[in-house]
Structure formats: structure tokens, C-alpha cells
Amino acid sequence: MMQEQGIEMFKDKRKSIMNWLMPKLLFLCALVSIGTTVGIVWTLFGETVAFFKQVTVFDFITGTQWTPLIDPRSYGVLPLLLGTFQVTLIACLFAFPIGIASAIYLSEYAPNRVRKVVKPILEVLAGIPTIVLGYFALFFVTPQLQKIFDTMGIFNALSAGICVGIMIIPMISSLSEDAMNAVPKKLREGAFALGATRFEVATQIVFPAALSGIIASFVLAFSRAIGETMIVTVSAGATPKIDINPLDSIQTMTAYIVQVITGDAAHGTIEYQTVYAVGMTLFIITFLLNIVALLIARRYREEY
């Protein structure tokens, strides 16, 4: 073997161009996500600051009247917050039991062939656009419920809440099922070997072991429900008021934003700025919930 052949091993500049360039381009792609977050925060921040030059933060957070579009103007966000949480609460009351029960069945009981059919169906449910669920709330759920509750309005928190619940069921069931599937098989086998029934294994072994994953799925679903827009815009109404009767019309933060944007508020006016102040409130709440969910989920991953 000649010395000459060894020289083949020395660096060849040409071929390394792509190898040098591509990671940098790809890094730029990854930076787009940072840019998006910075964009969201910066965007919301600017107009929100302008808003708070005219309304104090205290009045915004503690005020009980939200009438920015009609006189006398008042900028207390509580009615919107309560409207949002009312719908979200109804959604969670409806979706958590169904979601978690479905997850337990799919993870602990269902034979493979059932799972193979059911999971894609749940995915279809997850893929139903929210405007469609809004239609369903307004033209099916409400008329059906009106047969039971004769004082129920056309726009009400209950139907909207149920349909937001329908939206988050697949999310809860699939994330919770993932958490339960991650529980090692040997834990189950240990319990079965002691003569435990499936129900006992599910509730006493799997459920506690998967608990943080399940809670994370609840928190994520809760956050998703808070940010949902079209269902509540179409079916919950546009009357921001503090009213805990679920049969009455309310307004959520998201529905308010849509109302202003589809109306005739001009750029630069305080009406327009309320969109950003409410948007900022929405963003902060969902952002914190997401971080909480991530932290909880991370903890459970470390356990195995």
C-alpha cells in the first residue's frame, strides 16, 4: 500500500458545503418557533400597554361590568372571565369522567381489535372543526335541552359547555391512555398474580402510577377549553354578565374578541385595544396552564 493512497483521507472541501450549510438553515427553521413566541408576546404587549394607560390594571381585574362597546363604558374583565370559566367547568364536568373512563377501558380492558376500531373513531371526533360543534350546540343540543329546561335561552352556557366537552374528550382519553400504557407491564402482572381483578388492577395499580400523566391531560384539556372560540361564539351568546345560571346567555373572552374584530372598531381606539388586553389575559392563563401540565407530565416520565 502506497503512501499516495493515504492522501485520499485528507479533507475534501467541496462535498462539505452542504454538510456545513444545512445545519445552519435547519437551525433557522427551529428559530421560527422562538420568533413566533416572541411575536405573540411583543404583539400582545404593545397594545395592552396602550390599553392600560387608560384603564388601571386594578379596575380591569376586579371590575364587575364589561361594557367597552356601549355607554356607560366599563372595563371590568370579571364577567368575561367568569363566563369563560363557567363554560370550561361544564365542559370538564362532562368530559373528564367520559374521557378517563374511555381511557381506562381502552388501556386495561379492550381487546386489540376493539382498540383498532375505536381509536381512529376517537381521532375523527378530535378532528371535528369547532365551527361544526358550534352548529351542533346551537341547532341540536340547545333545542333538545330546551325540552327539559323550559327557561333555557337560545344562547346559553350549558350547550356550549357540553360541546366544548365533546371537543376535549378525545384529548383526555388519548393522553390518559398514553400515560396508562406507559405503566410497566410487570406492575400489572404482579397484581394479577395476587388474584386482583382487572378493575382492582386498573384503579389500584395503573391509575395511581399514571396519575401525573392523567392530571397533565386534564390540565391541557382545561386550557384548550378556555381558549376555544367558535363553539362559544356561536352558541354561548354575547352578553357579558356575572350569572352562574348555566341556562342563560353569557360571553367568554374569546367570543368577545371575535365580536369586536367582526364589528367596526377602528384601529387605535380603546375598543380595539381591549382585544389585546383580553387576548393577553387569555394567553397568560393558557400559557401558565401549559407550563403546569408540562411540569406534571415531566415528573411522571422520570418515575420509570
Added chain:
Amino acid sequence: MNLKIRRAQNKMFEFLFILALSIAMLVLLVLLVQIVIDALPRLSMQFVTSFPSSEPSEAGIYPALIGTLYVIGIMTPIAFFIGTGAAIYLEEFSKKNALNSFIQLNIRTLAGVPSIVYGILGLTIFVRGAEFGASLISGAFTMTLLVLPIIIVAAQEAIRAVPRARREAALALGATKWQTVARAVLPSAVPGILTGMILAVSRAIGETAPLIMIGAFTFVAFLPESLTDSFTVLPIQFFNWIARPQDEYHELAASGILILLLVLISLNITAVWLRNKYQKRI
């Protein structure tokens, strides 16, 4: 507790769990049936090829359909390149450092940002900041940002699932890092990436709120001809119809929704099929 009671308890709860799951599926069935019943009186070929009209019997979804196709058509390639690119970077090239784990955390968080907030972002930076106006391009860019986290997460999972042995085989043949990624890793990850793309596209087709925010909520009696023309999309057209008091418009909305759902369900089936096929191969 004696065995009999425990067995009975087990059976009873199994029944309850099945019941819960059945409710979820029943809801889907009722929803579909309701839409079909409401849709049938209005559904026709003319409905697909007509413009919206103040006369419900002549109204159709044509411009909204075209608008949706344009938005998706512009969004898909951009989102594909940026999303897959980011995923490749994070899985193959990123070093373990604070910046990269921040990017990773950031993507997870972005996936949970309400879509209407993306709408506010699009309104501020594309419609006003870049002065694109309430145009196709503003809509497509806003949707791109919205679906990126979905695509990135799916592509990362697909790339992570490619066996290490395949990377080693290419490297041992003298492939550079980039050649290894491009020729040995990505071809194996394509089905998974495509599945993610399909889900992202379905999501974008059904999204309403962000496009309302950028001003696509208008009566559109023409087709967009350039990137800076105004437009509307299917879900917004339905929203428009739902918001009117007359029942005829609600039937129009139902007909449109039926068509939309058929498209979405076929996309979903394609994604499931792709994923099953792919899982078998790895």
C-alpha cells in the same frame, strides 16, 4: 371482600367504562346524522359551484372552497419545509444546551396557545405590520405558524423512530452527517412526517378563529386572483350562515359542513392508514 362481590364489581365497572366510551362515539354518530339530515335538502352540484347569494336557494360555497384550497396550498409547502427542518435540527444536529432545550419547551408550549391568539398575531404582524392586508398571504402565513408545532412534534417522533443502525450503516460507508440524514434517515421518516402533515392540514382546513381575526370575515363575491387579494374560507362561510336567523341559511351551513366533514374524514383515514403501514415496517 369476597370473590363474588369483587367479580361483580369488576363486571359493573367494565360496563360503565364501555358506556362512557359509547357515549363519546354516540355523540359523533348523532352529530353526523344531524348534519346529514339538515344538509340533504340543499345539497347539490350547484351548491359547490355557486357564489354566496342573498337568495338561499342559489347560494353556494365556491369562493370559500377556492379560498380554503389557496390557503392550504400556500401554507402546506412552507409549513412542511420549516416544520421538517426544525425537527431535523432538533433531532439530528442540536447539541444538548440551554438554547435547544428552550426551543423544545417552546414548541410544546406553542402547541397549547389558543388559535385565536395566533389570529391576533397574524392581524398585528402580517395584516398591519407587513401591510399584507386581509389577504390570502396573511391567512396562509398565520395558519403556517399555527400548524408548525403539530408538524414539528410529529416529524421529530418520526425521525426518532428511525433505527440507529440505519444511521450507522450510512456513516460507515463514508456519508457525511448531512448525507446520512438526507439519504438514510429522512426516507424512512417520510410516512411519519406525512401523517403529521395530513393532521396539520386537517386542522388548518377546519380552523375558523384565526382567519376571522385577520379579517377574512367578509362577504366575498369574487375569487382571489393574487396573493394579496381578500378571501374567505369554508368554516367562515358556515359561521356567516349560522349567524343568520333564517333556517334556509342553516341548511346551507349544514350542507357545507357535510362536504367539509367528508374531506376531513378521508384525510383522517389516509393518516391512520399511513401510520399503520408505517408501524409495521419499522
Added chain:
Amino acid sequence: MEKAIRIDGLNVYYETFHALKNIQIEALPARAITALIGPSGCGKSTFLRTINRMNDLVPGSRVDGKIIINGVDIYDQQVDVEALRKKIGMVFQQPNPFPKSIYDNIAFGPRLHGVTKKSELDEIVESSLRQAALWDEVKDKLKKMAYDISGGQQQRLCIARAIAVNPEILLMDEATSALDPISTIKIEELAQELKSKYTIIMVTHNMHQAARASDHTGFFLNGELVEFATTEQLFSNPGDERTESYITGRFG
């Protein structure tokens, strides 16, 4: 004896773990088969992977000392890792064909290095498959997926794939451990034929394989190269008692 590789004071660390300790081989013979044996975790695979610098990929790994091939220290800054790996083929424990056709698997390497002409690729594919004694079995199904052939055939395909870039050295990392006995014998026979053209270094956990299929053998233990000698000498008259204990089956 022609020497292919000289190893001079080679140390490898993974973080704080000292995986290879001061390995010294004056002359690893060219155009012959060298077997590396030892209990698992002894460093034989690590050693193999330093020769084509696949160990560079392990985070936290560090190498000092020299591996000299054709007069060049392959850990020299000037050395291009990809060009080095082109000269040194590698076959892995599990057959790892790409999910592509048989043809495209063989053509993968040449294409990486800039061969694009169809006729040229055809030629390389045929000659590589012939050298790997696989041509007659697959010549009618070159367009078939590589997964459709048997495990033993897949491993020979991987050998053909390695040969296709015209290496000088062929590293085999327990290349038969996932195969049945008949396939194993075929690969061993193949190695015997290939050694007229390539320097072959094989890691094996199977002492009998080392004894029947190699010309030289190195015995590793706890990161040290205990003994390096002709296979005949190492097995019949080991110079170190640890070697003797190992080959007589007292541990490992």
C-alpha cells in the same frame, strides 16, 4: 508480512470510564483475517470502532494515541473522517440494509461518493454482489426490497454494500451473531475468499469462530490487549495465563 495498521499507545475514554488502555500493536497484518476476542465489555468492539472512527459519534468519548494506516495517523486533524470511512468498510451485528431495493442498497455508497452513471453503477452492483457470493441468488430480483431476502443473505448484502465503495479494510462487528449456523459458515467462507483483497478485522464472541476463521487473534480483557499473536499460536500455546484461562473456558 505486509502491515496494514499500526496502533501506538491507544487509549479510549467514555466520560470517566477508561475503555481501552494503552493498546499497542506493532503490525496488524494486511490481506489476512484478524479476530478480536474477549468477554463482553472487554473493549474489543470499542477497539474496532476506533479504526473507522465510529466512536467519534459517542458523546463524551475521547481518544488519545495513534492509529496509523498507510503512514497516516487517522486521528490527525487533517484527516477527513468520511474519506477514512470510505476506505474502511464495516459490517454490523444485525444485518442493517436500508429499506430500499437490493440494487439501491449496493449503489448507496458509490452514489454518496459521486458515481451517477447507470452503466458504472450496474457494474459496481454486479461485481460487489459477486464478491459477496450473492449474485446468483439475487440477480433476478435486484429491484426487490432488501428485507425480502433471508437474514443470512441480508448480511452478505451488507458485506456487498461495504465492498461497493472499494475499501481496503473490512471491519466485522460480530457479524454472524444474529445468524443461523449455515449462514454463519457461509459468511466465514466468504471472509476467507475476501481476504485476498481486503484486510479483515472481525470481532467475535465465539472463540471457535476465531480459531477456525482467522489468521491472527487479539485477546482483550478489561480494556487491555492481553495478547496478540497468530491464531495458531494463541490457541495452541498462549503466552499469557489469562488468555489460557479464557480459551479453555474458565471464564467469559
